[in-house]
Amino acid sequence: MNTDDLIDFLATRVEAVDPGRQDRLLTLAMAGSLCLAALACIFALGVRPDLLRAMGTFDFVLKxxxxxxxxxxxxxxxxxxxxxxxxxxKLLRLALLPLALVWFAAVMQIVATPATSGMATMFNDWFVCVLAIPLLSVIPLVVLTLVLRETAPTDLHYCGALLGLVAGGIGALAYASFCVNDAPVYVGIWYAAGLAIVTGFGWLTGPRFLKW
Amino acid sequence: MSREPDLEALMRASQSGDAEAHRALLQHVSVRLRSYFRNRLRRSGAGTDDAEDLVQDTLLVLHTKRHTYDGSSPVLAWTYGIARYKLIDHLRLNARALRNVQIDEMDDLADVDRYEAVDTSRELHRALDTLPRHFRLPIEYVKIEGLSIAEAAARIGMTDAAVKIGIHRGMKKLAALLSEARP
Known part of the structure; x- marks a missing residue:
């Protein structure tokens, strides 16, 4: 086929397109999957009994x-x-900043409180946390992948990692409505581990699922 | 060639449905793409025979993905991003095809099908013929004969919206068909 013929073909009756639609769809998909993941968490696990009281604490707000x-x-x-x-x-490095803040708060807390009380809660149900976050993030992973199929990412590992971090974060936010462990030490280790798992998964599978 | 036109302005016009701007954009970009692919293919040790196929693949992507350009980077940076993606894909498929031939030609039946497709679907029309009617007719009437959406809709007996969707989906299918046919 002649390239000029192809251009003729493509340039006949061009439809208008909306370049802003993609970002709106992504935002909508994130908000929607957060609601879905929160509902899934509430139905599967329940709501923490002390949610209202916890919402006023520093640790919960930090989390x-x-x-x-x-x-x-x-x-x-x-x-x-x-x-x-x-x-x-460069953007993934910026994500280290909130993590550093949580770790800083964790160190402050360990220094300020007697070692025994802080350490005792550190391993509370940690496996539920590390398991529930990736499971809940399946919802945003699927929804966002569907939206991303219409886009044109060119660095699939990187795009996959970011997708994983978004999905892991949404899964973790949903899980926070159930989990009673708010200590920065706990969040800095187990929540971060949950996010890391989903981010790594996204990095690995990006070239497969985001290919166009 | 005279001075580089304002590609960003052309892109904005093309996104709002200006066919002449779209044509000018594709024409200018295709010149850049041709030299880009020739250089890269030569440097990677592959023949430059496939350069024109890659130019066409990339033009099809520029067309079907033009809604993903949002003006936050220069049009050429966006174009080269897509071109690089297509080039890597092409080199990877080529390497795989070579390996398959060396090991066992009958190894993978799916790949045999693919080679046959190469010979038959070089031409746009042949690829178009493989599309189902509700994709093929809107594209034939609107994109080739130049009828308006309403005229095409009346002739096929579809609604305007269905014709638009048929073109949109059909073009994506066509782009996939044409680039798949070139290992």
Missing amino acids: VGFLAAMVAIAAHGLRRAARAGRASG
């Missing part, structure tokens, strides 16, 4: 703030990574 910051940073990166030809890489 939710940490997760929300991770999702926001990764979502920003994902919007860029879903478009061809954007320089990539």
Whole structure:
């Protein structure tokens, strides 16, 4: 086929397209999958009994703030990574900042409180946490992958990792409505591990699921 | 060639449905793409025979994915991002095809089908013929004969919306068909 003929063909009766639609769809998919994941968590596990009281504590606010910051940073990166030809890489490092804050709070708490009480809660149900976050993140992973299929990411490992971090963060936010462990030490280790698992999964499977 | 036109302005116009801007954009970009692919293929030790196929593949992607350009980077950076993606894909498939031939030609029946497809679907029309009617007719009437959406809809007996969807989905299928046919 002659390239000029192809251009003729493509340039006949061109339809208008909406370049803003992709970002709106991504935002909608994230909000929707957060609601779905939260519902799934409430039905499967229940709501923590002391939710209202916990919402006023520093530890809970730090936990939710940490997760929300991770999702926001990764979502920003994902919007860029879903478009061809954007320089990539630096954004994932920015995600270390909220993590560093949580670890700092954890160290402060360990220093301030007697070692016994802090350490006792550290391994409470840790496996539920590390398991539930990846499981709940399946919902955002699937929904966002469907949206990303219409986009044009060119660095599939990187885009997959960001997708994993967004999905892991959404899964963890949903899980936070059930989990009673708010201590920064706990969040800094087990929640971070849950996010890392989903991010790693995204990095590994990006080339397979995001290929276009 | 005279000075580089304002590709970003052309892209904005093309996104709002201006066919002439779209044509100008594709024409300018295809020149850049041709030299890009020739250089890269030569440097990677492959023949430059496939350069034109890659140019066409990339043009098809630029067309079907033009909604993913949002003006936050230059049009050429976006284009080269897609071109690089297509080039890597091409080199990977080529390497795999070579390996398969060396080990056992009858190894993979799926790949045999693929080679046959190469000979038959070079031409746009042949690829178009394989599409189902509700994709093929809207594309034939609107994209080749140049009828309006409403005229095509009346002639086929579909609604306007169905014709638009048929073109959109059909073009994506066509792009996939044409690039799959080239290992």
